[in-house]
Amino acid sequence: QLQLQESGPGLVKPSETLSLTCTVSGGSISSSSYYWGWIRQPPGKGLEWIGSIYYSGSTYYNPSLKSRVTISVDTSKNQFSLKLSSVTAADTAVYYCARHGRQQWLVDIWGQGTMVTVSS
Amino acid sequence: DIVMTQSPDSLAVSLGERATINCKSSQSVLYSSNNKNYLAWYQQKPGQPPKLLIYWASTRESGVPDRFSGSGSGTDFTLTISSLQAEDVAVYYCQQYYSTPPITFGPGTKVDIK
Numbered sequence: 001q002l003q004l005q006e007s008g009p010g011l012v013k014p015s016e017t018l019s020l021t022c023t024v025s026g027g028s029i030s031s032s033s034y035y036w037g038w039i040r041q042p043p044g045k046g047l048e049w050i051g052s053i054y055y056s057g058s059t060y061y062n063p064s065l066k067s068r069v070t071i072s073v074d075t076s077k078n079q080f081s082l083k084l085s086s087v088t089a090a091d092t093a094v095y096y097c098a099r100h101g102r103q104q105w106l107v108d109i110w111g112q113g114t115m116v117t118v119s120s
Numbered sequence: 121d122i123v124m125t126q127s128p129d130s131l132a133v134s135l136g137e138r139a140t141i142n143c144k145s146s147q148s149v150l151y152s153s154n155n156k157n158y159l160a161w162y163q164q165k166p167g168q169p170p171k172l173l174i175y176w177a178s179t180r181e182s183g184v185p186d187r188f189s190g191s192g193s194g195t196d197f198t199l200t201i202s203s204l205q206a207e208d209v210a211v212y213y214c215q216q217y218y219s220t221p222p223i224t225f226g227p228g229t230k231v232d233i234k
Binding site: 049061098105106107111 | 158160162168169170171172175181213215217220221222223224225226227228
């Protein structure tokens with residue numbers, strides 16, 4: 001079945017850019033039925049949607065993060081990526097990549113998550 | 121944006137007893153044209169990603185035990201675990217998908233064993 005796997009550095013310095021990649025296996029990222037997104041969870045806290053991308057490259061971002069976020073897709077590699085610039089300690093979190101429907105934004109598949117710590 | 125709230129923040133229930141979690145949306149998530157409530161519930165066990173449990177407010181995802189049930193309409197919803205099992209210890213989140221983006225989750229309710 002379809003699986004998602006996050007990869008990237010676990011430690012990022014303040015003011016630098018956080019970069020993560022999600023690899024989709026067991027299915028195609030070019031499905032017309034789904035969006036691919038990033039959701040984060042600070043330690044001990046709730047879930048925050050960061051943004052989503054369609055295989056065509058169309059994106060939606062959380063307004064609270066929009067100025068710092070870029071999500072991109074590479075259909076040839078079946079991957080999508082997150083860049084979050086100018087990070088601070090408040091960006092320390094588990095970052096999940098996920099799949100949700102194009103019509104109904106239900107998150108039906110999640111990656112295992114990757115912990116990213118912002119610290120000097 | 122639609123704001124989701126949940127109550128209680130946490131609860132402890134004896135094994136085999138009923139657990140009830142409430143979720144409220146700041147505006148109705150009932151779509152009148154199809155009479156469906158755009159409300160989902162997720163379960164997140166410690167150290168794991170969330171898992172979709174229920175959608176359309178009351179439809180269980182494939183493989184979800186029938187002790188989990190969802191109810192409610194409009195702005196007020198409930199997730200009920202009819203007979204709590206040890207493996208149900210988790211944080212439960214509600215999410216509306218009536219008005220997206222953004223995806224908005226409730227703050228979560230932690231369920232423990234008493």
